Amino acid sequence: MGKKITLTIDDRQITASAGEKLLWVALENEIYIPHLCAIKEETRPAASCRLCFVEVEGLSRPVTACTQAVYEGMVVKTRSPRVDRLVKTAFELLLSDHRLECNKCPKNRACELQKIAKERKLKLRLTRLQPLEKEVTVDDSMGSFIFDPSLCVLCGRCVWVDQQEVKVGAIGFSRRGLQRKVTTIGDIPLAESPCTGCGRCVEVCPVGALSFTNQAKPEGVAVNS
Amino acid sequence: MKIATAAEHYAGMKAKAEQKINSLQEKTLIRVGAATCGLAAGAQKVKDTFVEEIKHKGLDAEIIEVGCMGHCYAEPMAIISKPGFPALCYGHMDEGLAKLLVEEFLGNDDPCYEYALVALEPNDIFPTFSDFPRDAYEKKIILEHCGFIDPEDIDHYLAREGYASLVKTLQMKPEEIISAMVDSGLRGRGGAGFPVGKKWTICRNTPSEIKYIICNADEGDPGAFMDRSVLESNPHQVIEGMLICAYAVGATKGYIYVRNEYPLAVQRVKTAIEQARKKGLLGSAILDSTFSFDLEVFEGSGAFVCGEESALINSMEGKMGVPQARPPYMAVSGFWGRPTVLNNVKTFAYVTAIIKKGAGWFREIGTEATPGTAVFTLVGKVANTGLVEVPMGTTLRQLVFDIGEGIPNDKEFKAVQIGGPSGGCLPEETLDIPIDFDSLEKAGAIMGSGGLVVLDEDDCMVAIARYFLEFTQQESCGKCTFCRLGTKHMLDILTRITQGKGSLADLDILQELAEDIKMGSLCNLGKTAPNPILTTLRYFRDEYEAHILEGRCPARMCKDLILYYIVPEKCTKLCNVCVGSCPVEAIYTREDGLKAIDQEKCVKCDNCLKTCPPEHNAVIKLSPPVLPEE
Ligand SMILES: Cc1cc2nc3c(=O)[nH]c(=O)nc-3n(C[C@H](O)[C@H](O)[C@H](O)COP(=O)(O)O)c2cc1C
Ligand code: SF4
Ligand code: SF4
Numbered sequence A: 001m002g003k004k005i006t007l008t009i010d011d012r013q014i015t016a017s018a019g020e021k022l023l024w025v026a027l028e029n030e031i032y033i034p035h036l037c038a039i040k041e042e043t044r045p046a047a048s049c050r051l052c053f054v055e056v057e058g059l060s061r062p063v064t065a066c067t068q069a070v071y072e073g074m075v076v077k078t079r080s081p082r083v084d085r086l087v088k089t090a091f092e093l094l095l096s097d098h099r100l101e102c103n104k105c106p107k108n109r110a111c112e113l114q115k116i117a118k119e120r121k122l123k124l125r126l127t128r129l130q131p132l133e134k135e136v137t138v139d140d141s142m143g144s145f146i147f148d149p150s151l152c153v154l155c156g157r158c159v160w161v162d163q164q165e166v167k168v169g170a171i172g173f174s175r176r177g178l179q180r181k182v183t184t185i186g187d188i189p190l191a192e193s194p195c196t197g198c199g200r201c202v203e204v205c206p207v208g209a210l211s212f213t214n215q216a217k218p219e220g221v222a223v224n225s
Numbered sequence B: 001m002k003i004a005t006a007a008e009h010y011a012g013m014k015a016k017a018e019q020k021i022n023s024l025q026e027k028t029l030i031r032v033g034a035a036t037c038g039l040a041a042g043a044q045k046v047k048d049t050f051v052e053e054i055k056h057k058g059l060d061a062e063i064i065e066v067g068c069m070g071h072c073y074a075e076p077m078a079i080i081s082k083p084g085f086p087a088l089c090y091g092h093m094d095e096g097l098a099k100l101l102v103e104e105f106l107g108n109d110d111p112c113y114e115y116a117l118v119a120l121e122p123n124d125i126f127p128t129f130s131d132f133p134r135d136a137y138e139k140k141i142i143l144e145h146c147g148f149i150d151p152e153d154i155d156h157y158l159a160r161e162g163y164a165s166l167v168k169t170l171q172m173k174p175e176e177i178i179s180a181m182v183d184s185g186l187r188g189r190g191g192a193g194f195p196v197g198k199k200w201t202i203c204r205n206t207p208s209e210i211k212y213i214i215c216n217a218d219e220g221d222p223g224a225f226m227d228r229s230v231l232e233s234n235p236h237q238v239i240e241g242m243l244i245c246a247y248a249v250g251a252t253k254g255y256i257y258v259r260n261e262y263p264l265a266v267q268r269v270k271t272a273i274e275q276a277r278k279k280g281l282l283g284s285a286i287l288d289s290t291f292s293f294d295l296e297v298f299e300g301s302g303a304f305v306c307g308e309e310s311a312l313i314n315s316m317e318g319k320m321g322v323p324q325a326r327p328p329y330m331a332v333s334g335f336w337g338r339p340t341v342l343n344n345v346k347t348f349a350y351v352t353a354i355i356k357k358g359a360g361w362f363r364e365i366g367t368e369a370t371p372g373t374a375v376f377t378l379v380g381k382v383a384n385t386g387l388v389e390v391p392m393g394t395t396l397r398q399l400v401f402d403i404g405e406g407i408p409n410d411k412e413f414k415a416v417q418i419g420g421p422s423g424g425c426l427p428e429e430t431l432d433i434p435i436d437f438d439s440l441e442k443a444g445a446i447m448g449s450g451g452l453v454v455l456d457e458d459d460c461m462v463a464i465a466r467y468f469l470e471f472t473q474q475e476s477c478g479k480c481t482f483c484r485l486g487t488k489h490m491l492d493i494l495t496r497i498t499q500g501k502g503s504l505a506d507l508d509i510l511q512e513l514a515e516d517i518k519m520g521s522l523c524n525l526g527k528t529a530p531n532p533i534l535t536t537l538r539y540f541r542d543e544y545e546a547h548i549l550e551g552r553c554p555a556r557m558c559k560d561l562i563l564y565y566i567v568p569e570k571c572t573k574l575c576n577v578c579v580g581s582c583p584v585e586a587i588y589t590r591e592d593g594l595k596a597i598d599q600e601k602c603v604k605c606d607n608c609l610k611t612c613p614p615e616h617n618a619v620i621k622l623s624p625p626v627l628p629e630e
Helices: A022-028 A081-096 A112-120 A157-165 A200-204 B002-024 B036-041 B043-057 B095-108 B154-159 B164-170 B174-184 B196-205 B226-233 B235-249 B263-278 B309-316 B345-357 B359-364 B396-403 B437-443 B461-475 B481-498 B504-520 B524-528 B531-539 B541-550 B577-581 B607-611
Strands: A004-009 A012-017 A053-056 A075-077 A145-147 A171-174 A181-184 A210-212 B028-033 B061-066 B078-081 B088-090 B116-119 B212-217 B253-259 B294-300 B340-344 B373-380 B386-391 B413-418 B424-427 B451-456 B563-566 B587-589 B595-597 B619-622
Touching: A004 A022, A022 A053, A053 A081, A081 A112, A081 B481, A081 B504, A157 A171, A157 A200, A200 A210, B002 B154, B002 B164, B028 B036, B028 B043, B036 B043, B036 B226, B036 B263, B043 B061, B043 B095, B078 B095, B154 B235, B154 B263, B164 B235, B164 B345, B174 B196, B174 B235, B174 B345, B174 B359, B196 B235, B196 B340, B212 B226, B212 B235, B212 B309, B212 B345, B226 B235, B226 B263, B226 B345, B226 B373, B235 B253, B235 B263, B235 B340, B235 B345, B253 B263, B253 B309, B263 B294, B294 B309, B309 B340, B340 B345, B345 B359, B373 B396, B386 B396, B396 B413, B413 B461, B424 B437, B424 B461, B424 B531, B461 B481, B461 B524, B461 B531, B461 B541, B481 B504, B481 B524, B481 B541, B504 B524, B504 B531, B504 B541, B531 B541, B563 B595, B563 B607, B577 B587, B577 B607, B607 B619
Parallel strands: A004 A075, B028 B061, B212 B253, B212 B340, B253 B294, B373 B451
Antiparallel strands: A004 A012, A053 A075, A145 A210, A171 A181, B028 B078, B078 B088, B088 B116, B373 B386, B413 B424, B413 B451, B563 B619, B587 B595
């Protein structure tokens, strides 16, 4: 990393450091690319939400911007029929597993899903798919915040801050396939886990899955936007 | 100086092994096929009977266990080599036959030809494998010794020039080995067909004090068993390939990742490693050279997805077995962040053969884009099931109809499902394409693990697609959106169609989802999971439409779309066997004495259809499930 390079994103010339990931270069230059799971500090991106597809000249298929390093002379298009189609499907898939009750949601109007829908003119409802049923238990044991898995999009941001930033290790991913979820070790309530209640996970959650309870919302914590 | 020592060292070792094997041949030698296929068919009892009977009769004969010869349909198998007779192979062995052979052949010099399957060497009396129609197509590189040598005794391998490739390797420069791999055109046999020379070059060129070699023997595909079979039947060929790789890329430590549901393979590989170590073929200063490399078995207990290379390495590091985005590639940053070469069992086995016989020899076999052979497990509606090794470029028709000898019971061929659960279903009109990685992918299937399931007229293509998708959906690690959620939606749609509740719009959604999941998933599990759907939509759309528009399952397989019916004209008063076969007492006697089925009670178990005697054949399945007027 380090060497300055020039690349083109959507016909705009942009200067960046070689090796930086395209997603962050674009976002820092105010070019929006949908994303949920990306964490700038992570050197090995999860690349799991599959929303940040772009076209890179010379590559036969769309690639995820969070894993793609920038290089001199790179030519990027953030939109194409193929990209739009992938994003549309990935987005609808996520919605099919997300309880869609925006008006009741603590993150209403500050939610990343709503932002993606707005930016890419996508519908905030299912057009082709049936909603997937899932049984979840809401964890309100902490008092200051609650975790409602029916809203979780499995982006892993909360897990990352818990494990890599505050280094508590209270939560992680468990199970496979459709059962994959964010949980404590042994599936115990957060209050019984090593959780310190710092609230960082709530701040990074892009949706309403982790939300501060109104009465206990710590002073000065801005809702993530 | 050192080099001469390695060759000399080896020559002595080999001479001793040859002597031992020759002395085995002076008396009667019985080889019992005891790979998992043989054991499942009862090989242990056969072997025990041989042992007992020989002891009982006071005869002098040696009995050893060997691996799989690839004729799994005829297991248990045994080869008897008696001085003065051609070595004869007997199939479908049981205790009675073992007893008879000891008495008649060993005791009285009557080889009981009526029970013999084939002779192993040319002779005037009895046919050999080369007289079998499938021999014309088969070409054995990695299965060459399988079923003929004792996998638990390294001397058998040594006597057949085993580890000669290692000695040759030690006399070459690492770069020369890599060039040989590049020149050979060898492509990885774990499914994706990545060029081996390229992978090794990257690893060699990545500077690191520590590098690793991993052999992927996870083999999680249901129904695939060739990697297991190779490890059970000839583990040293794989170990030798790994040694060659380690020398070429500069690695000192290797692992064989075997799933722990393969206890026999685990045990035989461990034995082989132990024996190789004792002979100085593994460990430090191999054959007194400056090259050191050691090997360990890692018993994987992970899910299917743990066979994916990045998930495999995660699971070896004690993390969750989920795939990771590439780059970095494993050859740059793999196990514990070190450059790692990860290849399939068969890939390493080819390496040994290529070093022995040369890159040019290998290139002569197979197709331009994919030199060498392919190993398939031939299963399903085909007369001869088993393991086959054929040159790339062989056609599916040759595999199914010449080697497999066609569809049993006079049924009509419908499709081959090729490449494991993520493979595709290819119809009659594709049977003449010469198979290799690229041609299969073009047709919508994959080489995958080499699973080849033959399907006939009784197989419903919608149900088959659903069956394979159900597997991949359940095995999805759940990390990425397309695979976790997309496969579930596809499965739900397919389930609806097989229940007659689908719509034509569902087919469009299915097609779109399948294409997007293929394009958008993180790893190859998701990228290939839609193949069964895409190919059945492409080649068998009429079957989907029959389910949706007519409520009819053309293969009469989907339970919700069929009913069982007893044809009065064919039924007779004098018989009632179906009555007893029905588990829910749904069959009753009509006033005229014939039988009929109470549709309310019937659970569609198929028992009555199976038990109705062939001379009547009165039970039929009807689809759509509408009773005829009587
Ligand atoms: C879901 C999944 C399962 C896999 N399972 C296996 C396996 O059991 N054995 C194997 O050799 N490769 C398997 N692979 C392929 C490996 O990721 C990898 O490509 C291969 O081991 C590399 O070896 P090769 O180059 O010799 O083929 C699997 C891939 C995927 C996506
Ligand atoms: S709770 Fe929020 S931050 Fe954590 S994985 Fe779910 S959506 Fe992401
Ligand atoms: S269905 Fe077959 S078995 Fe049953 S009564 Fe009729 S003829 Fe006999």
